[in-house]
Amino acid sequence: MAADDKKKKASGDAAEPQFLFVQNSKDVTFADGKMTMKGINPTTIFFSDRPERIAGHETTRDFIKSWSKGDDNFKIDNPNATLSTIGKDGDAVDIVVTLSNPVLEKGSLTYDVKILEGKAPESAGASSLFIDIVGRPLTPVSVAGVARRTTRRVCYRR
Numbered sequence: 001m002a003a004d005d006k007k008k009k010a011s012g013d014a015a016e017p018q019f020l021f022v023q024n025s026k027d028v029t030f031a032d033g034k035m036t037m038k039g040i041n042p043t044t045i046f047f048s049d050r051p052e053r054i055a056g057h058e059t060t061r062d063f064i065k066s067w068s069k070g071d072d073n074f075k076i077d078n079p080n081a082t083l084s085t086i087g088k089d090g091d092a093v094d095i096v097v098t099l100s101n102p103v104l105e106k107g108s109l110t111y112d113v114k115i116l117e118g119k120a121p122e123s124a125g126a127s128s129l130f131i132d133i134v135g136r137p138l139t140p141v142s143v144a145g146v147a148r149r150t151t152r153r154v155c156y157r158r
Contacts (some may be wrong), residue, residue, distance in 0.1 A: 017048035021131040023060060023109065028085060028127040030120040033112055035083070035097065035121070038126065040109040060109065066103045080116065085127035095120050099131065 006142045026039030043057040068075035078100045087093040094117035113120075 001079055017052045018133045019046045019048050020133055021046050021063065021127050023129040023131070024036075025109070025127050025129075027125055028083065028114070029121065029123045031122070034112075035113045035120070036070065036108050036110045037129065038108045040104070040107060055066055059156040061104060064104050064109070067102055079132045081129050081131040082119075083090075083127055085121075087121060087124060093124065094118055 004069055021036065022045040024045075025037035027037075027139040029036045029038065040060060042060055044063040045055070045057050045061045047053075047055040067073065078098050080098050081098060081123040083095045085093050085095075096112040096116040097111075097120075098116060099113060103110045
């Protein structure tokens with residue numbers, strides 16, 4: 001199933017699977033409103049939760065190609081994402097961002113980012129980017145669910 005098909009399903013009714021995406025890299029840098037994931041994994045992982053648990057991967061290149069396809073796409077409705085990385089002090093650092101304008105070249109993936117929560121380091125090591133679904137603003141894993149997820153994370157970590 002192509003990423004744009006997954007995104008269409010993500011914006012369908014509640015019975016349809018809603019997919020989230022994960023991208024991993026060896027390093028990440030922030031500068032001038034851009035986040036660059038260096039040593040980006042060549043595949044983007046996707047998964048869904050109930051009612052159907054589905055998981056798989058597609059090439060990161062295909063994921064980026066599908067960015068603007070379909071009626072409800074990431075170009076029209078920029079996704080929020082959480083970047084999870086390990087800071088210089090060894091503690092986990094989570095930064096919530098809005099992603100736009102992806103550019104994939106020479107093993108690096110660069111997004112324009114707007115930081116919604118957290119403080120982005122200039123650089124960090126291995127990182128995972130958890131990208132929200134398109135649409136469904138009231139679901140617990142959507143753009144509107146960022147605050148609820150943050151609250152849950154704080155509770156789980158205590």
